[in-house]
Amino acid sequence: MKKKIGFIAVIGIFLILAINADFSGGNGTEVNYGLFTLVPPVVAIVLAFITKDVIISLFLGVFSGAFVLHLADSNFVVAFVQAFLSVVDYALISLSDPWNAGIILQVLTIGGLIALMTKIGGAKAVAAALSNKAKGPRSAQVITWILGILMFFDDYANSLIVGPVMRPVTDEKHISREKLAFIVDATAAPIAGIALISTWVGYEVGLIKDGYESIGQSVNAYGIFIETLPYRFYNFLMLAFVLATALLLREFGPMLNAEKRARENKAKDFDDFAVETSKEVEDMEPAEGVKLSIWNMIVPIGTLIVSAFIGFYFNGYNSIMESGENATIAILEANPLSFLAIQETFGASDASIVLFQAALLSSLVAMAMGVSQKAFTWTESVAVWINGMKSLIITGAILLLAWSLSTVIGELGTAEFLVSLLSDSMPVFLLPTIIFILGAVTSFATGTSYGTMGILMPLAIPLAAALSTDPEFVIMTTGAVLTGAIFGDHCSPISDTTILSSMGSGVDHLDHVKTQLLYALVVGVISCLFGFIPVGLGVPIWIAMPVALLVTVGVVYFLGTRVDEVSEDKLAEKN
Template structure:
């Protein structure tokens, strides 16, 4: 009897092991099998998404149809085309539901919405406007006015829309007084909007970026902390960093080139600097959700305290999240570090690298929202009931971000199941030199983003392809990080100079500048910095040159380029005296 029981137990265990192994193998090989089965058809979903984004200029429609095209391919076998379309629609819904059901994804969506609520509260309390006005009072010359505008753009780091809507109207009277062209003001606003928000550790962008990074790493089976990867990409976000440096260098040298120099010279000579585009001003008022409530006494503390609560809360939330993860794990060496010296640099580094960014950021955003509500109610700016309405209203502005995220995750899911990345790897891994991939990703991201006017959608389309492809070419994390940064940076470059980008439009409106004039004068600057980004940034980084050498090299190259192409915007008056702003 005992022998029989032993045999039964043995056979049960054996069958379980074999079944588990077969199931695991099937899950692992589904993408490879589909890549072999469908071949070039696996490229259809991203191609559909990209092509329709060019045609329709609507990223959500493009992503949805891209997802459905993948579902159609997966369901066409054994079904007629009409049933395949029906099943692809059901597949779309299921993938969207699965995306939201994932705790990480749900946390990302919640923190994006919560940060939107905090930003709206800060705006209605007059905090953001107070900071901009305080800075504008310090502008005493053309140089200082431009630098102050740049600093203000850095301080409004949490949202690109907020930057465009706040900085432009506040600095416009100052720059007009200092005879700085509206085109130059629009450029500074635009160049400190998406480029700053895209690399800010706490912003309305980080949820999207971290979410896409996490999904892409999951697709290649690499256990990486998405927030840690995001932090690692920041030094390699060459375009973002260089365009900020470009503003400072040209402002201090008072040198410009191309159409911008012509606009600056005309303004210095006293030509009209006022936009006659009344429609643009009307449109700006529609978008101006950051205007304080009537009768609010402006105070910089109305911004410093809530945003400070957001930052400090995030630091504590990251540490606590990482600490609990480590203490619940099995790494005895790290556990001892946390026990023996919990406040040491090593302990903090380990805690942050093990933290759940989606939960930590949501916790800190919720805490900051509560602080802002209580503060506003205490100062009698609004009641708690009104504060809740303002908070929810701020969330509404970022619902579109959540929709794009869900669509992007769903597209990533169907691309993964079809084996698109595996097919591309087979196609390109042997023929593509490793050093050129980051540059190609940057260029492709720039083209898509420029044509569509959205960096969000571009990131959602490219990230699921770029990370697996870079991993197949060179599995070293440093190389993958460079490729990842190229996706994020290329998308921002295209968005920055695209005439149909929201931030480009809002920047021209905020500056009171004709939109076409803004695009025309900004384009040469953006392209110049993009060329420096590729030649002196991503190509050397692709060869493995450390970033502490690449960035200084890129800055030197940019400075030399400005000296070669740039010319002074100083003019002489009738008596031959120079009109200088020093």
């Protein structure tokens, strides 16, 4: 009943405000949406928490944004009808984008790959091997953290691989699915965003280059990117936070309750907490008679990683040779295998297409291995692959609506409106902190770190250069844009990596968001108070970063409550 009342209240308030809205600008012709630019993300996020249904919440977020856009030049009834039609248009536009289509194909294909590896016993063999290494909750979480770091080259690949691989291990060690999803999510974008070679680097370097050119400076953009790394407080502090909670076995907030619940249940009871979409993959036991071998997962996953690296290189190489700058082309022609050449090609590659191709190749390898081991025939292997894809169809639907929401938010100018609220006047030393917070709020509301970086970077670099002549100040502000965008994206319920992490870990999406949110906010606050504010005041980074790391560990130790391993004997007594 409370959910229904809350749902009706949100929609009712929105409709009343919309009917009385005045979008006319100062000259009578310019459209000024004002606070209504915040309607789509607010509706989507609030309803997601009220209804617990991400699909409906995202749909109504897109619908409300389209309604506001049409209400500016139509009456209520026409705007309502046009808004519904626009939702369909936004979905079609999102799906027609090659990048988005590649991401959906990649997601579905990796779902099929996971099903194949499960059927030939690879997943179970790896889980058994890792279980031998993982003696308890502490080591199981550390192993998950290490695997997440090893998937540094792409955040999507991290979210889709680490969760399903480690899920049986963490279940056996009585670690909650919520904690698994948090570790996966915390080692996705935070790692990919600071990796020296990843699918993120090219985009970040390109934004830095354009930002410096806007103030009349020609710089080595990759060099500036390297210089921003010490100022990426949230990324490094989040990695330290995850490791600290694992080693100390201390939790607080909603995660503490989730972990206590997990410790008190046998591994077989974990299915009670799994989302329906993950059960199709989980229920696919190895084919009868198949000999369990870790190579049945190592070979397909190794193929995925190796082919992805090769694909990043050649895809980026071809892109640069076709339409790249002369200087970059010269680097590839002079020394095509140098570190700089590899970095440039990785940055110029289309990650969505490359990872789809790599997943497809890996699936074929897994099929061939299964057929050779008589786990299934070629016809049956295709059926297994497609069945695995079905388990992630809902993920594709959520991503499609999330992208549609991002489009309507862009048309309303939500991010620009948020920027205008804070950029009029500010103390100089607070600029990096405010940029970090603004990036976090914007990416949380929009669900995209890429979009937030693209909007804020052209504003942040000129603003920093105008307020201070110190080149280091511009660099720390640039770092604030990049890490602030990741902070907001990390804890946003409409972020694609947040969605993929919950799906891959087999936990309800909203449960993942609720348990992760407090942790992300704590690390974000530490990043401001012990990171950006001190360096803005002139404290050297070699002092600020160690202090921030110590504070992070201290917060886990003093605020957290220890959640010890529960022995099987005690579990047997309770059950």
